[in-house]
Amino acid sequence: xxxxxxxxxxxxxxxxxxxxxxxxxxxxxxxxxxxxxxxxxxxxxxxxxxxxxxxxxxxxxxxxxxxxxxxxxxxxxxxxxxxxxxxxxxxxxxxxxxxxxxxxxxxxxxxxxxxxxxxxxxxxxxxxxxxxxxxxxxxxxxxxxxxxxxxxxxxxxxxxxxxxxxxxxxxxxxxxxxxxxxxxxxxxxxxxxxxxxxxxxxxxxxxxxxxxxxxxxxxxxxxxxxxxxxxxxxxxxxxxxxxxxx
Amino acid sequence: xxxxxxxxxxxxxxxxxxxxxxxxxxxxxxxxxxxxxxxxxxxxxxxxxxxxxxxxxxxxxxxxxxxxxxxxxxxxxxxxxxxxxxxxxxxxxxxxxxxxxxxxxxxxxxxxxxxxxxxxxxxxxxxxxxxxxxxxxxxxxxxxxxxxxxxxxxxxxxxxxxxxxxxxxxxxxxxxxxxxxxxxxxxxxxxxxxxxxxxxxxxxxxxxxxxxxxxxxxxxxxxxxxxxxxxxxxxxxxxxxxxxxxxxxxxxxxxxxxxxxxxxxxxxxxxxxxxxxxxxxxxxxxxxxxxxxxxxxxxxxxxxxxxxxxxxxxxxxxxxxxxxxxxxxxxxxxxxxxxxxxxxxxxxxxxxxxxxxxxxxxxxxxxxxxxxxxxxxxxxxxxxxxxxxxxxxxxxxxxxxxxxxxxxxxxxxxxxxxxxxxxxxxxxxxxxxxxxxxxxxxxxxxxxxxxxxxxxxxxxxxxxxxxxxxxxxxxxxxxxxxxxxxxxxxxxxxxxxxxxxxxxxxxxxxxxxxxxxxxxxxxxxxxxxxxxxxxxxxxxxxxxxxxxxxxxxxxxxxxxxxxxxxxxxxxxxxxxxxxxxxxxx
Numbered sequence: 001x002x003x004x005x006x007x008x009x010x011x012x013x014x015x016x017x018x019x020x021x022x023x024x025x026x027x028x029x030x031x032x033x034x035x036x037x038x039x040x041x042x043x044x045x046x047x048x049x050x051x052x053x054x055x056x057x058x059x060x061x062x063x064x065x066x067x068x069x070x071x072x073x074x075x076x077x078x079x080x081x082x083x084x085x086x087x088x089x090x091x092x093x094x095x096x097x098x099x100x101x102x103x104x105x106x107x108x109x110x111x112x113x114x115x116x117x118x119x120x121x122x123x124x125x126x127x128x129x130x131x132x133x134x135x136x137x138x139x140x141x142x143x144x145x146x147x148x149x150x151x152x153x154x155x156x157x158x159x160x161x162x163x164x165x166x167x168x169x170x171x172x173x174x175x176x177x178x179x180x181x182x183x184x185x186x187x188x189x190x191x192x193x194x195x196x197x198x199x200x201x202x203x204x205x206x207x208x209x210x211x212x213x214x215x216x217x218x219x220x221x222x223x224x225x226x227x228x229x230x231x232x233x234x235x236x237x238x239x240x241x242x243x244x245x246x
Numbered sequence: 247x248x249x250x251x252x253x254x255x256x257x258x259x260x261x262x263x264x265x266x267x268x269x270x271x272x273x274x275x276x277x278x279x280x281x282x283x284x285x286x287x288x289x290x291x292x293x294x295x296x297x298x299x300x301x302x303x304x305x306x307x308x309x310x311x312x313x314x315x316x317x318x319x320x321x322x323x324x325x326x327x328x329x330x331x332x333x334x335x336x337x338x339x340x341x342x343x344x345x346x347x348x349x350x351x352x353x354x355x356x357x358x359x360x361x362x363x364x365x366x367x368x369x370x371x372x373x374x375x376x377x378x379x380x381x382x383x384x385x386x387x388x389x390x391x392x393x394x395x396x397x398x399x400x401x402x403x404x405x406x407x408x409x410x411x412x413x414x415x416x417x418x419x420x421x422x423x424x425x426x427x428x429x430x431x432x433x434x435x436x437x438x439x440x441x442x443x444x445x446x447x448x449x450x451x452x453x454x455x456x457x458x459x460x461x462x463x464x465x466x467x468x469x470x471x472x473x474x475x476x477x478x479x480x481x482x483x484x485x486x487x488x489x490x491x492x493x494x495x496x497x498x499x500x501x502x503x504x505x506x507x508x509x510x511x512x513x514x515x516x517x518x519x520x521x522x523x524x525x526x527x528x529x530x531x532x533x534x535x536x537x538x539x540x541x542x543x544x545x546x547x548x549x550x551x552x553x554x555x556x557x558x559x560x561x562x563x564x565x566x567x568x569x570x571x572x573x574x575x576x577x578x579x580x581x582x583x584x585x586x587x588x589x590x591x592x593x594x595x596x597x598x599x600x601x602x603x604x605x606x607x608x609x610x611x612x613x614x615x616x617x618x619x620x621x622x623x624x625x626x627x628x629x630x631x632x633x634x635x636x637x638x639x640x641x642x643x644x645x646x647x648x649x650x651x652x653x654x655x656x657x658x659x660x661x662x663x664x665x666x667x668x669x670x671x672x673x674x675x676x677x678x679x680x681x682x683x684x685x686x687x688x689x690x691x692x693x694x695x696x697x698x699x700x701x702x703x704x705x706x707x708x709x710x711x712x713x714x715x716x717x718x719x720x721x722x723x724x725x726x727x728x729x730x731x732x733x734x735x736x737x738x739x740x741x742x743x744x745x746x747x748x749x750x751x752x753x754x755x756x757x758x759x760x761x762x763x764x765x766x767x768x769x770x771x772x773x774x775x776x777x778x779x780x781x782x783x784x785x786x787x788x789x790x791x792x793x794x795x796x797x798x799x800x801x802x803x804x805x806x807x808x809x810x811x812x813x814x815x816x817x818x819x820x821x822x823x824x825x826x827x828x829x830x831x
Binding site: 095098099102110111114115117118119121122123124125126129130133135136137138139143144147148149150151152153154155156157158 | 254255256258259262263264265266267269270271272274275276277278279280281283284294295296297301302306307310682706707731732756807808809
């Protein structure tokens with residue numbers, strides 16, 4: 001009797017019951033903890049997650065477990081695309097996914113969904129962000145003006161995209177990538193030089209596929225032919241430290 | 247029906263979302279969405295950039311962002327580079343360090359530009375921040391190698407020490423030996439500005455030896471050519487290398503050793519240094535030239551034929567800094583060999599000579615504009631220019647983001663037509679729609695400012711000298727350039743009218759510098775009264791401005807917006823127009 005055929009039962013907030021393989025279910029640190037510390041035969045209640053959302057989450061976990069275990073023939077590129085499609089949902093669903101990923105402690109899914117929300121925020125003015133997320137502006141006019149002034153006068157940088165030259169990779173950024181990760185894929189913004197030596201060193205010679213992000217964020221990512229370093233499942237975006245050389 | 251995001255997300259989730267948002271602009275936008283986002287964002291902002299150290303106080307920064315790990319500060323105005331800002335003006339970092347020492351025990355990175363850094367400041371940094379990793383002192387001054395010794399000795403995980411273009415009181419080279427044997431974390435070391443004849447080279451060698459992650463190393467002039475091979479063999483992983491002086495008697499074994507050492511550096515992409523070059527040693531670089539993307543020869547007195555040979559080996563070059571010895575012929579070679587060129591800077595070898603000493607004219611720049619389609623950034627010193635050449639350059643390079651032209655003799659007209667260069671610069675601003683930085687020179691009337699005001703909608707920084715006829719010129723710029731943030735002007739007939747009429751504009755800019763113009767003391771006082779949130783500072787080293795009639799023009803004027811109010815560290819020759827300060831002064 002292999003542990004891979006063990007099933008766990010999950011009951012959602014709307015009383016739906018899902019029976020899933022243990023390997024898939026324990027992608028959630030919360031479920032893993034309950035399973036290992038509770039009674040393995042009874043049903044685990046996931047109070048805060050609805051059936052629809054759990055169903056999607058289990059799809060995600062299954063996909064990632066299978067591809068990591070080699071059960072599914074899917075290239076990192078394809079998995080990345082699958083993830084990108086996974087988050088192409090309406091906003092309510094996305095928010096439900098974030099809350100569920102947070103509550104169930106599925107780190108890679110939380111990263112994926114939070115990154116998606118972050119992308120919805122970047123480049124927008126505050127009014128646009130409020131509209132996108134239907135947030136009420138509770139600033140008084142004076143308070144808002146004071147913050148706006150301080151932001152602009154004290155904490156404002158000139159310039160759009162300049163001649164960016166990578167000075168070096170910030171080690172803590174790199175180690176964030178590696179320790180969080182479970183990444184098979186890492187995406188670098190355009191015009192940035194990748195120090196493969198440091199990636200492999202910090203990744204302890206595991207494999208990451210490195211993708212370059214093009215200037216136009218809507219065009220698909222282009223895979224750079226670099227050394228493969230496997231680290232696991234999931235998706236993470238690397239942020240590089242760089243300085244503007246004027 | 248959409249949910250209200252702010253109420254349904256726990257703080258830690260929002261924090262996680264914000265951790266994917268790095269740019270200051272986006273973070274600033276986030277802080278304005280609503281009050282709870284402001285709160286969450288301010289606790290997780292780790293990196294702060296302050297473009298003018300007097301625009302905000304350390305206390306205000308600490309109060310708003312309690313968990314900063316990285317800070318960048320800029321002090322003196324840009325014209326300090328041309329000796330227009332007297333010594334003692336300000337830009338002291340000590341108070342910042344002192345306040346941050348208490349508030350940010352985990353501060354890991356300090357980057358400063360044009361600030362006065364004392365040994366006391368460096369010692370305080372060494373003592374206060376246990377996790378200190380990065381110190382960049384760009385064009386700073388006020389410290390000695392004693393302060394550096396403190397940093398070297400205490401900062402156990404130092405990754406980056408970069409002293410580019412700083413003025414260091416070089417007391418001894420032994421500070422390098424202060425890096426403990428346990429320090430193996432260096433990634434970047436730039437000591438190119440140090441003058442000392444005795445850099446402790448053995449200490450340097452041992453340091454390089456034990457730092458396997460060293461990527462960037464810039465030596466100083468005192469390091470001789472024969473030592474380069476030793477260093478490179480210890481650090482074949484270098485990406486960016488600056489030589490010391492590049493001169494020695496030509497000896498075959500020294501040459502082959504050097505060439506071999508360079509060729510073992512498979513990742514080397516960027517070179518600099520090259521003081522006192524002996525051209526016979528340049529071929530030692532040929533093996534790495536095909537990979538080079540950046541070459542800084544701004545100290546190298548190499549003549550054009552040798553430069554041509556060198557450049558022709560570097561097809562991937564993106565950035566070239568060079569002296570005008572390159573001449574038009576060298577730039578023509580650059581244009582044909584280096585199709586990836588993005589940035590070109592040509593410096594004058596003899597700026598104070600009356601007659602040109604080299605054959606570098608506008609033709610060189612025109613050739614590069616034609617041959618290098620990716621050209622974005624230009625700094626060019628020359629002695630003659632024409633409107634036709636500027637129009638050609640503008641049409642060839644519509645993607646220019648920075649264009650700084652310095653015709654050495656002020657008020658030089660178009661050499662072909664003897665007309666002002668208004669039309670030429672007008673073409674630049676008209677065609678280069680993404681132009682962010684522009685420096686003007688040559689004979690220019692108010693017309694050029696009309697063009698700039700009309701077309702320079704993305705212009706953020708403008709430098710003007712010996713140009714214009716009247717206040718109308720200044721008015722065009724202040725009223726037309728929507729994105730203008732930094733304006734620096736010297737020796738132009740701009741007076742009170744344009745400044746006072748556009749006073750409100752000054753609150754949308756980081757700073758305005760005007761020296762040897764026609765702004766009266768009375769206008770400065772009026773501006774100070776009208777715009778209390780601006781710091782209006784008059785600089786006069788000869789005598790107090792109120793000892794003369796109010797209509798008398800001030801020598802130098804520096805105006806900047808600030809949320810911190812007037813500063814109190816002004817030297818006696820700087821006069822604040824703020825009412826409160828005047829009483830105390």
